[in-house]
Amino acid sequence: MAELTFYGATEGVTGSAYLIETARATVLLECGLMQGSREEERLNRKPFPFNISEIDAVVLSHAHLDHSGRLPKLVADGYNGRVYMTQATNELLEIMLKDAAFLAQRDAQWENKRRRRAGKGETDPLYTMQDAEAALSLCEGLPYGHRQSVADGIEICFRDAGHILGSAIVELLIIDGGAKRKLVFSGDLGNSYAALLRDPEIVEEADVLLLESTYGDRDHRAMDETLEEFASIIAEASENGGNILIPAFAIGRTQEIIFRLGELYQMGKLQHQAAFLDSPMAIAATEVYHRYQKVFNREDSAALRRARSGSLHSFLPVLRYSRTTEESMALNRIQAGAIIIAGSGMCNGGRIRHHLKHNLWRRSAHVIIVGFQPVGTPGRALVDGARTFRIGGEEIAVKARIHTLGGFSAHAGQSQLLSWVEGFRKNRPKIYLIHGEPEAKSTLRKRLSQQGWQANVPDYGTSITI
């Protein structure tokens, strides 16, 4: 018998955290950052709602910050046990957490300048580079399919979730004498249309299933339609001479978009002179992807085989990396003909903001949104048709064309979620829907119950028995 308490991703898609407690051990599954509006992000500073000294192990499903980004704070607050994840997640996490710590320190510096001018006391960063490094020193990467004991009476096994490189579905076995209970956490499940990753692995058995529901209320368009639309936006932009901005998460979407641009280039459909990857973190992640490509690529695409047989440069010769701030700023002088991929994917920070400032007001410019935009983020405002966009105290008119290409999503659509759940053939787990906005969860719950599944939508702080 074990108890699981929902400490995150119950109201929306960020801040994942689930605490599993038995008489003998306590395991924290996920330690995610809350992302969205400033008020929401401020919640990351609050103390954790559980006793850190009781935690025996932490388990992470993948490297995205909404699943991992509060780990340095957990360590700064006293956690010093092991943190388990897949091997590729371990490599990507190093890039993610160091970047997050860098940004947290820089934000605190800026905030403190403001505070000093206002005669207020200083604030500390959410965490420091030392905290991130201490957290990384506790991390241990495991291969997929390997069963590992993580605490007294608790074993885990990672299955491929096909969402980003290294992403995992977590199987968690609770062993008490002769009795065994099994929790399956879907993590973020991949979109089976994605080019670079495998489909989420089928799991056949669980007593309790925590299921993500980001796209619980809709399906993505078929990939061939998405690619056609992508090609036509690119053709239109090259005719009317505008730049194309693609806000993208550094890990996952960026590599998928680069691959798709390469496909278009190979087909002679990419007239643009240059595509810039304007993010040191995305460049580093792209290099990790390249290193792991034999492990995670599908075998079935001719373009993929071409991409693998040579360098990325021969696959997409117009791709340029801009690493330094100066290189990034230089892109502001380009008024037409460039494709710029930069973070953050939700437009709430990062280099994409200065590109938006220099392009959003131009009628010829295009912005292509390729990732999920949580409520409250500037990216969501653009998708919802905002007329103006505030950057650094300046109101920028939105005249550019805003396109949303859901088909490039890293998440399974509704039908894909339902068919993955059908894989539980050996017994019917009790399902708890997490990681979705209210509408997505209630729609998915209805669809699941029509098909005979018992699905619940837990509130923050609710405990269940496994």
Ligand SMILES: [Zn+2]
């Ligand atoms: Zn994710």
Ligand SMILES: [Zn+2]
């Ligand atoms: Zn997520």
